[in-house]
Amino acid sequence: MLSINNLCKAYVGANLFKNFSLEITARSIVGLTGPSGSGKSTLLRCIQHLENIDSGEIIVNGKAGFIFQDFQLFPHMTVLDNIIYAPVKVLNQPKEVAKKAAEDLLQQLGLLEQQHKYPAALSGGQKQRVAVARSLIMHPDLLLCDEPTSGLDLGSIIGFKQLLQQVHSMGVTMIIASHDINFLAQIASRILVLKHGVIVQDLSKNDFSGSLDLLKDALLA
Amino acid sequence: MTLIEQVLFIGRGVIVTLKYTLSALAVGLSVGMGLAILRRQILFRWLVDSVVSLIRGTPLLLQLSFFYFAVPGFLGIRLDIWHAGLIAFGLNSAAYVTEIFRSGIQSVAKGQFEAAKSLQIPTLLLWKDIIIPQVLRNIFPALVNEIISLIKETAIISMFGELDIMRRAQVVAASQFNYFEALCLAAVYYYSLIFIIERVTNKIEKTWYAKY
Numbered sequence A: 001m002l003s004i005n006n007l008c009k010a011y012v013g014a015n016l017f018k019n020f021s022l023e024i025t026a027r028s029i030v031g032l033t034g035p036s037g038s039g040k041s042t043l044l045r046c047i048q049h050l051e052n053i054d055s056g057e058i059i060v061n062g063k064a065g066f067i068f069q070d071f072q073l074f075p076h077m078t079v080l081d082n083i084i085y086a087p088v089k090v091l092n093q094p095k096e097v098a099k100k101a102a103e104d105l106l107q108q109l110g111l112l113e114q115q116h117k118y119p120a121a122l123s124g125g126q127k128q129r130v131a132v133a134r135s136l137i138m139h140p141d142l143l144l145c146d147e148p149t150s151g152l153d154l155g156s157i158i159g160f161k162q163l164l165q166q167v168h169s170m171g172v173t174m175i176i177a178s179h180d181i182n183f184l185a186q187i188a189s190r191i192l193v194l195k196h197g198v199i200v201q202d203l204s205k206n207d208f209s210g211s212l213d214l215l216k217d218a219l220l221a
Numbered sequence B: 001m002t003l004i005e006q007v008l009f010i011g012r013g014v015i016v017t018l019k020y021t022l023s024a025l026a027v028g029l030s031v032g033m034g035l036a037i038l039r040r041q042i043l044f045r046w047l048v049d050s051v052v053s054l055i056r057g058t059p060l061l062l063q064l065s066f067f068y069f070a071v072p073g074f075l076g077i078r079l080d081i082w083h084a085g086l087i088a089f090g091l092n093s094a095a096y097v098t099e100i101f102r103s104g105i106q107s108v109a110k111g112q113f114e115a116a117k118s119l120q121i122p123t124l125l126l127w128k129d130i131i132i133p134q135v136l137r138n139i140f141p142a143l144v145n146e147i148i149s150l151i152k153e154t155a156i157i158s159m160f161g162e163l164d165i166m167r168r169a170q171v172v173a174a175s176q177f178n179y180f181e182a183l184c185l186a187a188v189y190y191y192s193l194i195f196i197i198e199r200v201t202n203k204i205e206k207t208w209y210a211k212y
Helices: A040-047 A080-088 A093-108 A124-136 A153-171 A182-185 A205-209 A213-218 B005-009 B013-038 B043-056 B062-073 B081-106 B111-117 B125-162 B165-176 B179-209
Strands: A003-013 A014-024 A029-033 A055-058 A066-067 A142-146 A173-177 A190-195 A197-204
Touching: A003 A040, A003 A205, A014 A055, A014 A197, A029 A040, A029 A182, A040 A055, A040 A142, A040 A173, A040 B081, A055 B043, A066 A124, A066 B111, A080 A093, A080 A124, A080 B111, A080 B125, A093 A124, A093 B043, A124 A142, A124 A153, A153 A173, A153 B005, A182 A190, A182 A213, A190 A213, A190 B081, A197 A205, A197 A213, A205 A213, B005 B165, B005 B179, B013 B043, B013 B081, B013 B125, B013 B165, B013 B179, B043 B081, B062 B125, B081 B125, B111 B125, B165 B179
Parallel strands: A029 A173, A029 A190, A066 A142, A142 A173
Antiparallel strands: A003 A014, A003 A055, A190 A197
16 A cells, blocks of 8 residues: 655754665554654655655645545534535535535534534544545545644543544545554554654564553653 | 815825735735744745845835835836835835734644644644644734734825825825824824724634634
C-alpha cells in the first residue's frame, strides 16, 4: 500500500529523515508514536505531499486522505458543504449524488442533524467526525491521521476508536500518529516508535497486545 | 439661488462622487486582490511591494496630476479627467487593498491551504471558494474603512473641474459669496453617504458574523 524508499528530508536546517525506508501493507492500521520532534507529523505530511522531500521516493498505491490535528474544516461552509465540496468540484459528481452519499455518511456518524450547522457550532469530537467524513467521501485507500485524539474528551476518544474500526472495515489502510500509546495499542495492528527520524521499534500486535512495556521501554530509552 | 436650489444643485454631485468611488473601488478591489495573491510568489514579491510602496508614498493629488497632465504628454495620448481619475483613484485604492488583503490572507490558517490540497482542490477553486471568502470576512471592517476614505478622497477631483459634491459647493459658495452654507451642505452630503454606508455595512457584518 505504501512504500517509502531512502527518504531524505531536512527540517529547520537539520536532517530529520536520512535514507528512511518503510513498507506498509494494505488494510493494516499502523500506529506511529515517539517523542515530540521525532518526525511523526512530518512523515505523514511527506506522504500526503504537504512537505517537499529532499530525495527518495514515496509510493502510495491509491488515494490518500488526511485528518488534521485541528481538523481544518472550512469555517464558512456548513457541515454538508464541507463534505460535498470536493466530490462535486473535484470529482465532478452531481450535487444530488454527493449529497446522498454525504447524508449516508453523516447518518452512520450520528451527525445527520448537524448537517446544516457551521463547524464553529460543533464540539471537538463532532468536528473530527466531519473531518473523517470529508476524507472518506473521496474514497481514500490510505487515511493519515495526525494526533487525532489530542484535545478530545474520553467519550470522543472512544467514539473515534469505533469510527476508525468502522473505516478499517471498509478496507481503508490507516497510519495514525499519536502520543497516546494506550489508544494506539487498542486500535493498531502494528506500532512504530520513531526517534529523530529513525524507527527504533517496529512492533506487531503480539508485542503490545498483552503489555505496553516494550512500547514504554522504546519510548523512554 | 434659494436654499432649496443650493441643496439640489450640490446634491447632483453625489452621482459624480459615487461614480468615482464605486469605479475606483472596483478597480482597487480586483487589482489589490490580484496583487496580494501574486505577491505570494517570491518572484513577484519585490515588484508588488515596490509598486505598493511607491503608491502609498506619494500624494494622491500628485498621482492624479501625473495621470491627467504628465502621462498624456509623455505618451502623446489624450486622457480625460474621468479616465485619469479612474486610474489614479483605482491604483491608489489598489495599493491599500493589497495590504489589507495581504494581512487577510495571513490570517487564514495555513492548514486551510493544506486541507484543500489534501482534497485535491485545484488552485483557482482553492482561492475562489476556500480562501477568499474567509479573507473577505476577516478584512471586511478594513474594506469599509477603505470605501469611506475613497468617498472623501474623491473630493480632489473637484480641483480638475469635475462637478462632484465639493466642486458644486464651491460653485454655490462663489456665486452666493457665502461659503458657510455651501460647505455645510457639502459636509451633510458627505456625512450622509458615509452614515448610510456605516449602517448598511454594520448590518451586513452582524448577519455575516452571526452565521459562523
